[in-house]
Amino acid sequence: MMNPDWEVVLGLEIHCQLATNTKIFCGCPARAPEGVSVADLGPNANTCPVCTGQPGALPVLNRKVVDYAIRAGLAMNCEIRKHNVFSRKNYFYPDLPKGYQISQFDLPICEKGHVDIEYKAGGKEVQKRIGITRIHMEEDAGKNLHMDAFSLVNLNRACVPLIEIVSEPDMRSAEEAGAYMRAVYGIVTAIGVCDGNMQEGNFRCDANVSVMPKGSTKFGTRAEIKNVNSFRFVEKAIEYEVQRQIALIQSGGKVVQETRLWDSAKGQTFSMRSKEEAHDYRYFPEPDLIPVHVDEKWIAKVKDELPELPSQKKARYVSELGLSSYDAGVLTSSAALAKFFEDTLKILAPDGNASGNTAKAVSNHLGGEVSRLMNEENLELNQSKIAPKHLAEIVKLQTANVISSTGAKTIIGVTWKTGEAVDGIVEREGLKQVSDTGALEKAVDTIIAANPGQVAEYRGGKDKLLGFFVGQAMKATGGKANPAMLQEIVKRKLAGN
């Protein structure tokens, strides 16, 4: 994928909806009960004079929003600005009730932080530090619903609190951008400031993409891909955009600074062409809010209450459970995944002393099949039916050689969808493997008797044929043989014992 002649420069702006009860500037709910998005309540059922921008209505800041922004800043190693200021960003759009968005501009609450990422490239594990330029607080806009002859404006989401996390242009590949986005996701969900529901747009990002010839120090013109709300799409969108820009330059064209959108169905980015002239947001300090003061005491209090960070959790998994740094990183990339992991271990070892092998087994399933399903279906763990009790049962059965690893994957797939009990699935799908030595020996004897030529060749030194015998014997048992036992028996029989 990577082109050796070009260097890619990527910066991400992540919008993260804060998990507060109320909106940032009024008392309307910011979250509906039972994980329903407030945006999906009846149109405008979740609005008041403030969030609909009625003439004369005024914003009052939700303290919790500042609390959460500080928490996020500390978790991402930022400096907290003690005197930070809200500004108005002026533009017209029907989902923007006041004709301006209250955001932060030159004096944001958090600055100069970093996030450490880890990812695999070419089979190697790579570690890198990505700079955070700033984190600021702002209000979300409403939603426009597009019909044929008209559009409808729903302001339920207007004024819902967001933090925008702006990275330095430190990333050099789509994999890095994906790893960074996952790392930030892991942090904001672990510290409880974000529900992390990506399908509802709780966590979405804009990617600034540019390319420059290898060795150049001058960044190319960047395009901004707006509103990508999945890890997979962000990587795909960046890969597409990089190739587009390289091809464009190589054919003598020029990259224009513009906003583009990702079309996941077509697998392409496309320009958001607008007749509008370039935006001039006319930022100025919001005169309806006085500057926010954050003192040392407040910062210290938030620091005290900060839950275990993904990086700390990861270090613990490595030192206490003996997981590899990479595996630990995957598990801690989302608070839900880490909790699932720990809950599963708790079932398997209620005394809290899970063995390294048990931890590794649970980790392999979560980082493997479970992650694959999450990616494939673009779902969060809590949106599936699988629970820690399922995975604990699967690991138990696998350790006891009752099911094979293929069987384990099948069970994960079923519980993911249905949540039914594991033993029922094993029964129905016939996943119990044959671990009966007598039955296996009988099958192997039959194969050896039927293939005298191959037996002679093997005994003459053609070791590779071992696989042939194992395969045949496996076929004979309908694929249900315990593979480790089977191999052991084949070897022994061929050796003439």
Place this chain on the structure above:
Amino acid sequence: MLNEKYRTITEIHDAFDAKKLSPVELARDTLAAIKASKHNAFLLALEDRAMAAAKKADRILAENGKVPRETYPLLGIPLALKDNMVLEGVRTTCASKMLENYVPPYTGTAVERLEKAGAVFVGKTNLDEFAMGGSNENSAFGPVEHPTFPGYVPGGSSGGSATAVKAGFCVAALGSDTGGSIRQPASYCGVVGLKPSYGRVSRYGLVAFASSLDQIGPFANSVEDAATVLAVMGGHDPLDSTSSERPADPYVANLKKDLDWSKIRVGIPKEYFIDGVDVSVKKSVRETIDWVAKQGAKIVDISLPNTPYAVSVYYIVAVSEASSNLARFDGVRFGVRPPDAMQVEDIADFYKKVRANFGPEVKRRIILGTFALSSGYYDAYFRKACQVRRLIKNDFDRVFKDCDVILGPVAPSTAFKKGEKASDPLKMYLNDILTIPCNLAGLPGMSVPCGKDEKGLPIGIQVIAPQFRDDVVLKVGHAIEKGMTK
């Protein structure tokens, strides 16, 4: 028209106590007078609401025998409010075509507090469109007539409220003051007009013109009445982040004791007596200052050297904030939408069709403000203006070390004839030079009638004190008022 005998809250409450007058009678008479009036001071009479409130006041009066002044300091008192303040279910137009049909779904804090104190709101008063103007000629629903000099302007932008009080359509009225919009019409009409310190009265429910300058304040026939209204509506409001958490002073009780002038140092800024100020205005204000000196006050000559820049700073800051504040008038959630507004190719054209409802002065200011904030000009205009604003405030901080209160004219002239300045925006803007500095620095300022010019047009003297010393403004104003009527 209110009975000449009953012009103040105390007079009316005494009449209620003596059963010479009832809240319902007073409300009925007032509403009848409003309907018969030709001043165009009102955009709406609140008949049902006022009669309901008056009936409730009658009941309270009957239950208590006398006016329970502690709990209902405004019981049965007819008040008017400028039509840029919202009252749930009552049309609020801001004297603009844009809001001709706007019925707000909520009530503002100041009005709510006054109603709770027993006030009877009789009507909503005319103003310059979105409070932009100094003569009330910019109303989409026609200009307001001066209460006593036909053909003259009552001043603006709260011209309707000033006229309503002077002409006896109410005992007190609310106005809003961004650059002098309470004090200047009060001076022109010969009533008391108070702009409280920025942050003293909640702006929640006041349709914003310039958020860092706007403040709600009362017009009244006496300083004491102005104090009563401020005492009721002032104080912190959790719905307005810019309302001060500092507790309000006992403004009314403070007035019971006579002012000891010998303890007061009065600053006279030389920049407030410059060439552009009419001789008659200077003369009347000087005479008042002489009287104050005779009472034993120490007169201090002071200088506020950055005063000449106030108008420039104001016109950049006010229009910049206004350009943003008025962006919400887009015809989506409220406001008047022209019939063809939906037939557009581009949403930008929808906005343009809707926003054609703004009048010329509003458009002029939005354009200037949009310019002052736009990229490439922000630093030279908006930011620089805010730096000079700081210098203006520093001037006040400095002189208030040497004086407790400042006295000077309110406006360079008395009321002028309709049409006289309408075609020259700059001339109209310069008219605000003596009132603007208070708004820029957030100080309380009050206009108290102090004399008349050769034609008999009223002249007001301006009383200015440090921020949140509204008590000082009222105390000094009260003493001047008493001295002038002797």
Place this chain on the structure above:
Amino acid sequence: MANIEVNETLVRKVADLARLALTDEEVRLYSNQMKVTLGYVDQIAKVAIPEGTEPMYHPLEVETPMRDDTVIPSPTQANGKPKMIEPAPDTVYEGFKVPPIL
């Protein structure tokens, strides 16, 4: 100050940004008036600003008050519909109706 030439192009550009449609006559009038006003306002360019003078954006320079994260139910009409759509010029299914976007 900013060596700015106020002309009709500038007025049109700014009016567009503010979503105001101006007639040619209005453009002429406003650009003339803007010239005069800016000509006057430009006096502040000459004001010497002492080193370290912070712009004063607001007369209150204390801490912003904040509110607790406690829900206040959104107001509704007697018929249960959202209160905030009451003043709207045009609604469909409780949504604010606007011309088609995109």
